[in-house]
Amino acid sequence: MSNRSTPPGTGRKLALVVLGLAALITTMLCAFALPSLHSGPHHVPLGVTGPRQTVEGLRDGADADAWDVRVYATPAAVRSAVEDRAIAGGLAVTDHGVDVYTATAGGPSATVALTALGDGVAAQHGAKATVHDLVPFTEDDPRGTGLTSALLPMIFGGIFPALILGSVFPGHRGLRTRLAGALLFSAVAGAAVTAVLQFATHSIDGGYAQSALGVILGMAAMSTTLLGLHAFLGMAGFALGGALMMLLGNPLSGLATGPHWLPTGWAALGQLLPPGASGSLLRANAFFDGTGAGLPALVLGAWVAVGIAFALLADRRGARTAVPRHPAPAV
Known part of the structure; x- marks a missing residue:
């Protein structure tokens, strides 16, 4: 009858493999779960323009953790900044209402949040929000x-x-x-x-x-x-x-x-x-x-x-x- 003995170092190797796999699974859980649990707008660069009092109210009232508010002189400047990717989107408050400038192809989730923000600002002023998607996805694949x-x-x-x-x-x-x-x-x-x-x-x-x-x-x-x-x-x-x-x-x-x-x-x-x-x-x-x-x-x-x-x-x-x-x- 042959006498089988465990090779030296087997226990150490097994422990290292088990610990390594456990660390891998833990890292996988953290990478998938933690960002999802804390997902949402985080310092999204947002351009605003309009009357001084309105702009100051937007800048002071916006959630600083969610929005990085930047003031522009004109709606055209906001549009240009969106198209140049200097900002993710923008709000232009005018006498005719609130224009919401988005770039869905640059970040669809930010577009949804920005649209909701624009609707809220418009409601405060008793106006209507109009969304202008400056950089959309293609017509054949509108959701990207x-x-x-x-x-x-x-x-x-x-x-x-x-x-x-x-x-x-x-x-x-x-x-x-x-x-x-x-x-x-x-x-x-x-x-x-x-x-x-x-x-x-x-x-x-x-x-x-x-x-x-x-x-x-x-x-x-x-x-x-x-x-x-x-x-x-x-x-x-x-x-x-x-x-x-x-x-x-x-x-x-x-x-x-x-x-x-x-x-x-x-x-x-x-x-x-x-x-x-x-x-x-x-x-x-x-x-x-x-x-x-x-x-x-x-x-x-x-x-x-x-x-x-x-x-x-x-x-x-x-x-x-x-x-x-x-x-x-x-x-």
Whole structure:
């Protein structure tokens, strides 16, 4: 009868795995539940214009945690600020009533809250509120469903290349092939996803090339980061990257609601992660002609650099540890 003994260190490894999984599930719960529980307008930039007394009343009476009130001289200035993404929306109080300027494509939840605020101001003045949606979603997709649904394919577009290419081209010798394959996949898949959104579902407007380049950059940021972490840290790195993209990046992206609907700290973190930056870049290119695209593009470029850096470090380490093969001496 064979005597089976538990390998040394098994208990420690088991404890580490259990604790790691518990921490992962806890982080997942926090990332999904806490922002949702505290969702709502958070320091939404709001432009107001009108008679001095009315404007001062709006500025003093608005919830400071919900609205960042900014005063403009004319309704035209408010409209221009909305279109330039300097503010999320605005109210113009005139002799004819209250004009509410929104940009639904920039943040549908903020639009709903702003419309309700405009109705309340109009009721106080015994007037009527008129909503002007300056940057709406497309007529074929008025709720922005296609834009919101694009995030998961973009995230999986980062996860799948790192996983599949790692299986097809394993080890140190296949690292550069995996990196080239991830970048090539990002280009092909990004162009295809943008084509579907623009020409099949008609969910986005704007120039195709500009939007496609943004989606390609977003996929490249996710795929190179996961590939680099996988190459440098093994499956632990892949798991870390996947959790970062899916469990934190997805719920904190703010793509469905707009970033101002998440608590301030969560929103800032979400915009620094590839999913949030990718969504913001697509929104800017598809509906605002590139206005506001600079920061998310910079964030995504930084993630691409991080992923490539990890891959190069793994490549250098693999080159040092590789054992040279010498032909056997002739006898």
